[in-house]
Amino acid sequence: MRAELLKNPVFAMAATQFDQVADFLELNDEIRERCKWPKRLITVTVPVRHDDGSTRVYFGHRVQHHLTRGPVKGGLRFHPEVDLGEVAALAMWMNWKCALMDLPFGGGKGGLNCDPRLLSVGEKERITRRFTMEMIPFIGESIDVMAPDMGTDEQTMAWMLDTYSTHAGHLVPGIVTGKPVNLQGSAGRTRATGHGVAFLAGRALSKLDIPVRSASAVVQGFGNVGTFAAETLAAGGTRISGISDVTGAFWNDKGIPVDKAIEHVRRTGGLQGFPEADPIDPDELLVQECDVLIPAATGGVIHGGNAARLKCRVLAEAANGPTTPEADEVLRQRDEIFVIPDVLCNAGGVIVSYFEWVQNLQRFRWTEREVITRLETQLEGAFNRVLHFAGRHQLSHRTAAQAIAVHTVGDVKAQRGLFP
Ligand code: NAD
Numbered sequence: 001m002r003a004e005l006l007k008n009p010v011f012a013m014a015a016t017q018f019d020q021v022a023d024f025l026e027l028n029d030e031i032r033e034r035c036k037w038p039k040r041l042i043t044v045t046v047p048v049r050h051d052d053g054s055t056r057v058y059f060g061h062r063v064q065h066h067l068t069r070g071p072v073k074g075g076l077r078f079h080p081e082v083d084l085g086e087v088a089a090l091a092m093w094m095n096w097k098c099a100l101m102d103l104p105f106g107g108g109k110g111g112l113n114c115d116p117r118l119l120s121v122g123e124k125e126r127i128t129r130r131f132t133m134e135m136i137p138f139i140g141e142s143i144d145v146m147a148p149d150m151g152t153d154e155q156t157m158a159w160m161l162d163t164y165s166t167h168a169g170h171l172v173p174g175i176v177t178g179k180p181v182n183l184q185g186s187a188g189r190t191r192a193t194g195h196g197v198a199f200l201a202g203r204a205l206s207k208l209d210i211p212v213r214s215a216s217a218v219v220q221g222f223g224n225v226g227t228f229a230a231e232t233l234a235a236g237g238t239r240i241s242g243i244s245d246v247t248g249a250f251w252n253d254k255g256i257p258v259d260k261a262i263e264h265v266r267r268t269g270g271l272q273g274f275p276e277a278d279p280i281d282p283d284e285l286l287v288q289e290c291d292v293l294i295p296a297a298t299g300g301v302i303h304g305g306n307a308a309r310l311k312c313r314v315l316a317e318a319a320n321g322p323t324t325p326e327a328d329e330v331l332r333q334r335d336e337i338f339v340i341p342d343v344l345c346n347a348g349g350v351i352v353s354y355f356e357w358v359q360n361l362q363r364f365r366w367t368e369r370e371v372i373t374r375l376e377t378q379l380e381g382a383f384n385r386v387l388h389f390a391g392r393h394q395l396s397h398r399t400a401a402q403a404i405a406v407h408t409v410g411d412v413k414a415q416r417g418l419f420p
Helices: 001-007 011-026 029-036 083-098 121-140 154-170 187-207 222-234 259-270 325-334 348-362 368-393 399-415
Strands: 040-049 053-063 072-078 106-112 144-148 218-219 237-247 248-251 278-280 291-296 314-316 339-340
Touching: 001 072, 001 083, 011 029, 011 083, 011 325, 011 399, 029 222, 029 399, 040 121, 053 083, 053 121, 053 348, 072 083, 072 154, 072 325, 072 348, 083 106, 083 348, 106 144, 106 348, 121 154, 144 154, 144 348, 187 222, 187 259, 187 291, 187 314, 187 368, 187 399, 218 222, 222 237, 222 259, 222 291, 222 325, 237 259, 314 325, 348 368
Parallel strands: 072 106, 072 144, 218 237, 218 291, 291 314, 314 339
Antiparallel strands: 040 053, 053 106, 237 248, 248 278
């Protein structure tokens, strides 16, 4: 199984990062092995009747990296190329994210190899409900709490909640997070990740003595995270010079009106044809001069071929794994670029997911203002811990963030001991 997982390049990347951190921490072999490998790798087949009467069997994966510090927490994605190794890598990163943020969770991730763009609403609902049924032996409010990710949304979570609750015979709101607010979702959850990215970008700019009001930003990916990050930065006075999505990239020196871009995507389904900015080559977008570069789409977009050409002052990693290890080496030499690593940068989503879960368990409601204030407090604390640790040990922000997290998990494993 080790070799199988390591064959996947994303898992290999997560494992390499872990090994570097474990070397720095001088973890003993026992703790190193127990921290590195996932506790549970679950694969289920999900047979689904399509609208045309045919039946197709999908493969669903859920990886629970470990349950040492609490239930696992992490998203569920619907994507045609979902792969167990990649899901395991994302679960490992979630693990470090939860530990860094001091949330009482381990990391988890799930995925189903379907293409949501080709499915009707009814087909998506049947896939979601059948997958949830298959997962019932492995999930629960105290075991594994899923959330939306690529290709899934609050409606998906509503179907999961309904399926699980119907099986339990009573409403179990804490079984998923990222639910609709009137189904005991949390105020502020939808904007949490993007808001957190913008908040941390602002903190990084202030460390560099660049006023947020005179800064410029480029955002790759204009979905949930990218739009809220752009909207929040723009509300603070930052000029959004460039944006992109899978349909195209756009540039406007004077600043892109973010609200109009959001409206354009809502109407047409993508940025293609956006009239308020000029088209630009999507690869070139990433190497334009700006104060903040926010990759908020897929992994591996900052690589050996473009890392040396970046012209940003802050790299705010909103996506998971946007920077390859090769690019990371280049960035280590370029200390004029302030990197906010993904485990820190996009943690706003899991923090507010935690708040949602706590509200569900307590049958209590917080206002959006309370949620956002607590979110910023939690992010500020983690940001300062990472900077302090990195400065003290002369480490990159990424290694520092992961070192804090791995140290936390390793300590808990050592305290709990090895059963039997
Ligand atoms: P989403 O599906 O809402 O949006 C993704 C966006 O990226 C879309 O606009 C899509 O068109 C665009 N895109 C895809 N491929 C692209 C490419 N090659 N070039 C440019 N744009 C491209 O997804 P999301 O929820 O916004 O997530 C974005 C990233 O943030 C993912 O890596 C996800 O894992 C990560 N993330 C999301 C959350 C969350 O709360 N949603 C939390 C943590 C991390």
